[in-house]
Amino acid sequence: MAHVKTTIAQFQQIVPLVLASGNQQPVGLIGPVGVGKTQYFKGWFRDLYAEHVGVSADQLGFIQERVANRDSAEIAGVALPSKDADGNLRTTFTVAPLITKIRETGKEYGIILIDELMQATADVQKVLADLLDPAERTIGGHPIPDGWIVCFTGNRTSDKSGATRMLSHLLNRCAVFELRFDVKSGAVQQWAEWAADNGVNPLAIDCALAYADDGFFADCVPTEDGPFCTPRSLVRAAQHLTAFMDSADFDGMAIPSYVESLLAANIGNRAAGMLSRHIAMADQVPTAAEIFADPTGANVPDATGYQLLAANRAINSAHDADTGEAALAYVTRLRPDLQVSLGSKLLRASARNGWVLTSDVAVAFIQKFHDLLPLAQTAGMEV
Amino acid sequence: MNMQQSIANNFMVLDISIGRADPMKHSAVASDAAASECKVNHTVPVRTRVGSLGTLTTDLKQVNSKFASVRTWLYENTLPFTDAEDGQQKRGKRLVPVSRVPEVITKLAELKAEAFAALDAFMPDYRGYYAARNRLDLGRVSDVDMPDPDVLAGKYRVNIGAPEPLPVFNVDSLALPAGLAADIAQRHHDRLSKQLDGAKQAAIEGAQKHMDVVEKQLTEGKRLHQSLLDNAKRHATLLRGMVEGYDNDPRVLEVADLIDQRIGSIPNIEQVKHNATRRNQAIRAAGTASKALAAVAKAPSTATPVAPAASNVIVGDSLLADLID
Secondary structure, rough: OOOEOHOOOOOOOOOHHHHHHOOOOOOEEOOOOOOHHHHHHHHHHHHHHHHHHHOOOHHHHEEEEEEOOOOHHHHHHHHEEEEOOOOEEEEEEEEOOHHHHHHHHHOOOOEEEEHHHHHOOHHHHHHOOOOOOOOOEEEEEEOOOEEEEEEEEEHHHHHOOOOOOOOOHHHOOOOOEEOOOOOOOOOOHHHHHHHOOOOOHHHHHHHHHHHHHHHHOOOOOOOOOOOOHHHHHHHHHHHHHHHHHHHOOOOOOOOOOOHHHHHHHHHHHHHHHHHHHHHHHOOOOHHHHHHHHOOOOOOOOOOOHHHHHHHHHHHHHOOOOHHHHHHHHOOOOOOOOHHHHHHHHHHHHHHHOOOOOOOOOHHHHOOOOOOOHHHHHOOOOOO | OHOOOOOHOOOOOEEOOOEOOOEEEEEEHHHHHHHHHHOOOOOOOOOEEEEOOHHHHHHHHHHHHHHHHHHHHHHOEEEEOOOOOOOOOOOOEEEHHHHHHHHHHHHHHHHHHHHHHHHHHHHHHHHHHHHHOOOOOHHOOOOOOOOOOOHHHHEEEEEEEEOOOOOOOHHHHHHOOOOHHHHHHHHHHHHHHHHHHHHHHHHHHHHHHHHHHHHHHHHHHOOOOOOHHHHHHHHHHHHHHHHHHOOOOHHHHHHHHHHHHHHHHOOOOOHHHOOOHHHHHHHHHHHHHHHHHHHHHOOOOOOOOOOOHHOOOOOOHHHHHHHOO
């Protein structure tokens, strides 16, 4: 049975419904490493819950419990032998540390994030069962306050992060979603918006958008040991890149091999190579904004790769019929093979995203290439 | 190869004809009696019909519905091949993608066999009834006769025509004056373009209407029926079959994919009833598909009117028009 796949945008619509239901069902996001699951709960989820209970986000308590390196006794509390007033031996339990932490916040409302739940042992998952059960909401026999809600993150078994399958009785109590991260779902574009708002190096964002369809981000953990590109590792790499570009060593174009090595240590050789080349050609290739502003006059680089990059920049940034039409007008100036594959990709995206292109340019494109369009599809020429 | 020639290789045209007996017959006697009984002014027309098969009339209607279902299936699963304008009747020949011809022929033969099986099951009852009760159950209605069983059975037929290739005019094969040949070719191309574009429009409009129904039903509907999903799949198939054989319009193919992925892939309507996530996904997909199809339908046609070979065209007034006039 596969997990239900979702995107952050869709999850943003789901969460208010879960909160509004009042059943306090825990929600969980699982998925590849480094795609922002934990970050989501720290940011947007926290805002949604604050809005739901009518307080500001900083008035919410937030406890992140990394359960992967805990044993069950650390979660539930420890059994202590003691004697009662009559001198009989009895067992008492310490208060679960989580309860203590909640009390220490002094907050009426809060979020308990169980991080890396799937990396926890089966014993720990069992101990957490009552916490994750909306009908119980206890840990070690102690109830959690009504104003506190539980959520969790984890990886999939295929992510090679030591994750195991979630125990079925937990799965049955919570709403679990698998987070998608690809261009088609709009997740890359959404990440790019977040990254731009959070000061991530624009060249790294631009490169991610341009090459997202070309395997810039790893879609699974590589079989060989080594770094790979995820949104998280790209943000780290982008910080190093910014530090280098701010230094006197940067000539405005070239990325020296030692810097590329540093980038590769975060995002892998392949993505680092793409990023280096992207920076080297940045001045030759028009940006999406330049293409949207003047699709018939914007520079069309001679090299195929640069043409591809320019068009992908525009296509991945197109967000309405006007920008889509501008991107198509630019695409029709490229090499014929790129016209077919990129035009097909753009027209499909326009239909799926609700700003379908219907101009004379779009119609003429379909007329002109009607017999080549299937080749673009079946031969994997979509770029 | 021009656009129309390549399209001609992707489609075939299919025609069927169906014969049935109408068991309801007009009766002047019954009309007069009804007018009199109801005290209708004599200037008001009253036209009453009587089941000519007596008490077996309803049974024959069920047989008729089996015969009608042959055409219904064909019309639901293929597209019109006609140059009728919007609002005009679009009966007649049907356009079938070549890859689907075997499936369509097989299904039609199956439905035809079911229809005749229903007729064969009915006829012995009717023969017995006719022999035993001829006219007795028709009371005072003296101007309606029960049909002879053999005559009745002879009225039933289902002719499934042999699939034909699309007619593409080859100007080079005819020894005609160049101007006349070019004129005929142009008119032929224009007509074929209209017919094919009409088929694409029919596929788009059919799918769009159903997406509107899906969106409305899933949003407001209380009794959801499996046909919502089945028809979504059918419309996606029709869209894909038409577009892949015609202009490969990526916009429409994306919509077909969207319908298949978000609506057609739901195996059972019960999943929609009990799964808000799937339901919301399907609602959003239906809304997006409807909007996209509406936009494509309003956009200029992608049909390319291909001009005949320009080298031997005599430019000037239409020679064909002169000859016809």
